[in-house]
Amino acid sequence: MSEPTLVVSKIRAGTVIDHIPAGRALDVLKIIGLSGREGIRTAIIMNVESKKLGRKDIIKVEGKFLKQQEVSVIALIASTATINIVEDFKVVKKFNVEIPELIEEVITCPNTTCITNKGNEPVKSRFTVVSRKPITLQCSYCGTLVFEDELHRLIKV
Amino acid sequence: MSSSFMGRDVISILDFKRDELEKLFELSDKARRLVNRKLRILEGKVVSLAFFEPSTRTRMSFEVAAKKLGADVVGFSSEESVSVAKGENFADTVRMLDSYSDLIVVRHRLEGAAKFASEIALNPVINGGDGRQHHPTQAMIDLYTVRELFGGIDGLTYAVVGDLRYGRAATSFIYALTLFKPSKIYLASPPILVARPEVTSLLKSRGIDFEELSRLDEVVGEVDVMYVTRVQRERFPDPSEYEKARGAYRITLKLLEKAKRSLKILHPLPKVDEIELQVDSSRHAAYFLQASLGVPVRMALLAMILGGEL
Numbered sequence: 241m242s243e244p245t246l247v248v249s250k251i252r253a254g255t256v257i258d259h260i261p262a263g264r265a266l267d268v269l270k271i272i273g274l275s276g277r278e279g280i281r282t283a284i285i286m287n288v289e290s291k292k293l294g295r296k297d298i299i300k301v302e303g304k305f306l307k308q309q310e311v312s313v314i315a316l317i318a319s320t321a322t323i324n325i326v327e328d329f330k331v332v333k334k335f336n337v338e339i340p341e342l343i344e345e346v347i348t349c350p351n352t353t354c355i356t357n358k359g360n361e362p363v364k365s366r367f368t369v370v371s372r373k374p375i376t377l378q379c380s381y382c383g384t385l386v387f388e389d390e391l392h393r394l395i396k397v
Numbered sequence: 398m399s400s401s402f403m404g405r406d407v408i409s410i411l412d413f414k415r416d417e418l419e420k421l422f423e424l425s426d427k428a429r430r431l432v433n434r435k436l437r438i439l440e441g442k443v444v445s446l447a448f449f450e451p452s453t454r455t456r457m458s459f460e461v462a463a464k465k466l467g468a469d470v471v472g473f474s475s476e477e478s479v480s481v482a483k484g485e486n487f488a489d490t491v492r493m494l495d496s497y498s499d500l501i502v503v504r505h506r507l508e509g510a511a512k513f514a515s516e517i518a519l520n521p522v523i524n525g526g527d528g529r530q531h532h533p534t535q536a537m538i539d540l541y542t543v544r545e546l547f548g549g550i551d552g553l554t555y556a557v558v559g560d561l562r563y564g565r566a567a568t569s570f571i572y573a574l575t576l577f578k579p580s581k582i583y584l585a586s587p588p589i590l591v592a593r594p595e596v597t598s599l600l601k602s603r604g605i606d607f608e609e610l611s612r613l614d615e616v617v618g619e620v621d622v623m624y625v626t627r628v629q630r631e632r633f634p635d636p637s638e639y640e641k642a643r644g645a646y647r648i649t650l651k652l653l654e655k656a657k658r659s660l661k662i663l664h665p666l667p668k669v670d671e672i673e674l675q676v677d678s679s680r681h682a683a684y685f686l687q688a689s690l691g692v693p694v695r696m697a698l699l700a701m702i703l704g705g706e707l
């Protein structure tokens with residue numbers, strides 16, 4: 241991994257999400273539920289050079305160890321992302337992201353007459369994976385198909 | 398016999414297997430022989446009809462079916478539902494109905510409402526139509542009608558005509574056919590009302606031979622079963638487009654000159670003017686028979702779900 245020229249100090253302990261497609265870091269943060277108001281030291285590095293991707297984004301989250309199931313859903317918009325768990329400045333664990341079979345709450349159904357968009361009801365959005373490459377999801381309630389190119393617009397804030 | 402139906406929700410026709418539907422049809426045959434008797438099979442059971450969207454036919458059909466089996470029926474339809482109009486949420490209404498009934502039939506204008514209800518209710522839920530998506534009991538009746546007319550469902554050529562985008566009966570009928578082996582399915586609709594992507598992709602993945610058409614007259618001679626639905630004016634932004642579409646998908650005696658003698662026309666009813674009145678008395682009209690089979694099929698289904706022996 242070539243270190244980007246934009247200098248951001250290494251984290252002592254926490255999670256580094258590397259190889260995010262350029263420009264997608266903010267969406268990734270949304271997906272994992274970090275708004276910046278949690279008080280967690282976070283570095284967002286965007287559009288830096290990458291051997292693998294040309295350009296990429298990187299997120300470093302200090303003091304928070306993300307679990308595989310928490311971050312797997314990132315694969316919806318950043319399938320190339322790699323997760324590095326850092327302890328004492330060293331990477332102790334590394335894994336890739338893979339879309340889970342069931343995706344709950346993360347995405348809004350694009351169908352305005354879907355029960356999950358009604359509001360004032362105890363119902364969460366729920367999608368199953370129809371295809372992984374290219375990504376196609378299906379709403380478990382209304383059957384609507386969601387295609388890869390519309391995913392980034394449907395991520396819940 | 399009814400073990401796989403006991404206590405079961407009926408949300409989508411796709412939840413069923415072919416052999417399960419065949420069992421249902423056998424029991425529907427039996428229900429037809431009993432349809433003029435007052436039975437006590439479901440005595441002591443309460444069926445709730447929760448029609449958040451008005452419907453006369455479906456609601457009455459369920460009510461008659463339940464009462465013929467001896468069940469008590471309670472419920473509302475949207476016009477009279479005070480608390481629903483006041484904005485009480487759907488989930489609370491379902492919970493209330495679930496607490497004093499053994500089965501709930503739900504109709505709602507939003508897709509997924511019946512599925513959501515089935516996740517809340519402890520007792521079984523039957524989808525009486527959710528938005529544009531599913532109308533599983535209608536599909537059961539439609540298949541049963543085809544079986545009655547042709548002795549089976551496989552090997553026939555079907556044309557599904559009209560509003561395939563928003564029409565839940567048409568959508569459910571297409572879904573239902575994927576459980577069988579149709580020879581071919583023609584989907585004939587105006588371009589803005591074509592079948593939704595989830596429908597055509599299911600047809601593809603199940604290897605069903607189908608073709609989308611914007612004209613019906615070219616294929617009418619091949620078709621065994623024509624399933625006609627209404628094309629509604631409000632779907633068209635441009636009134637002249639509506640007039641064109643209405644003409645193109647109207648079933649007339651003239652169009653039927655090219656049809657097989659054995660062609661049968663189905664329609665979920667109510668119909669307005671999408672089928673010329675003179676067609677009603679032709680050999681092709683099967684929609685009144687289809688409508689008359691609604692009660693026995695729903696009787697069979699209710700009996701199987703609630704564990705009554707017909």
Ligand SMILES: [Zn+2]
Nearest residue numbers: 349354379382
């Ligand atoms: Zn949906």
